[in-house]
Amino acid sequence: MRKQExxxxxxxxxxxxxxxxxxxxxxxxxxxxxxxxxxxxxxTDERVNMVTPVFFEKWPDIQDAAExxxxxxxxxxxSTGFFRNKAKNIRAAANRIMTEYNGEVPKSMxxxxxxxxxxxxxxxxxxxxxxxxxxxxxxxxxVKRLAFRMGLTQKTDPIQIEKDLMPLFPREQWGEINHFxxxxxxxxxxxxxxxxxxxxxxxxxxKKGVK
DNA sequence: CTCCCGATAT
DNA sequence: ATATCAGGAG
Numbered sequence: 001m002r003k004q005e006x007x008x009x010x011x012x013x014x015x016x017x018x019x020x021x022x023x024x025x026x027x028x029x030x031x032x033x034x035x036x037x038x039x040x041x042x043x044t045d046e047r048v049n050m051v052t053p054v055f056f057e058k059w060p061d062i063q064d065a066a067e068x069x070x071x072x073x074x075x076x077x078x079s080t081g082f083f084r085n086k087a088k089n090i091r092a093a094a095n096r097i098m099t100e101y102n103g104e105v106p107k108s109m110x111x112x113x114x115x116x117x118x119x120x121x122x123x124x125x126x127x128x129x130x131x132x133x134x135x136x137x138x139x140x141x142x143v144k145r146l147a148f149r150m151g152l153t154q155k156t157d158p159i160q161i162e163k164d165l166m167p168l169f170p171r172e173q174w175g176e177i178n179h180f181x182x183x184x185x186x187x188x189x190x191x192x193x194x195x196x197x198x199x200x201x202x203x204x205x206x207k208k209g210v211k
Numbered sequence: 212c213t214c215c216c217g218a219t220a221t
Numbered sequence: 222a223t224a225t226c227a228g229g230a231g
Contacts, residue, residue, distance in 0.1 A: 041215095042215090042216075042217090043216090043217075043218080044218080044219080047217085047218065047219090078216095078217075079217060079218070080216090080217070080218090081215080081216040081217040081218075082214095082215050082216050082217085083215090083216070083217075084215075084216085085214095085215055085216090086215095086216095192220080192221075193221090
């Protein structure tokens with residue numbers, strides 16, 4: 001089976017399984033989604049969802065975050081790991097958004113990735129979920145693993161994987177395919193013990209039976 | 212390539 | 222003890 005055909009079949013089956021996918025991260029504004037996604041690096045979204053309510057109660061607006069004390073932010077985000085980098089990046093991003101973007105989270109890939117701690121993955125999540133803009137496909141640990149196992153890429157670099165994936169899915173599916181692969185990766189095809197015996201993609205998976 | 216880094220599962 | 226979790230920067 002060709003890659004293109006396999007990709008279409010994956011989209012078809014997973015869109016049946018996940019009729020109305022929403023991010024597992026909890027958020028209510030573009031800024032909240034940006035912060036939550038920035039915090040999610042090498043951390044479970046479950047953990048992030050414990051931290052963000054505390055964060056946004058303490059600093060509700062972008063301006064509040066821009067003025068916050070770094071050590072206080074560090075204390076709040078500590079349990080998500082990489083807490084010094086994350087705290088510094090979030091406050092710096094809040095400052096830039098206030099001073100250079102009129103207090104509004106920018107709506108393009110080019111602008112978003114100029115913010116420290118924000119690269120294509122985080123930018124794609126914010127663009128597709130908060131603004132409905134598909135400029136890229138967010139390649140996180142789940143998309144990377146699933147794309148490789150399903151034979152949609154042979155690459156290991158997320159940027160290269162994204163380039164392999166983009167032509168395989170219509171642009172309007174880019175946000176969805178991210179959700180599908182993330183959820184399916186968590187539920188059926190995790191890194192350690194993939195449940196190949198109960199996988200509904202088993203028949204089109206080149207890695208079936210292989211770890 | 213290395214470093215940043217805590218929480219949890221195995 | 223080690224691997225993994227919605228990564229990013231130097």
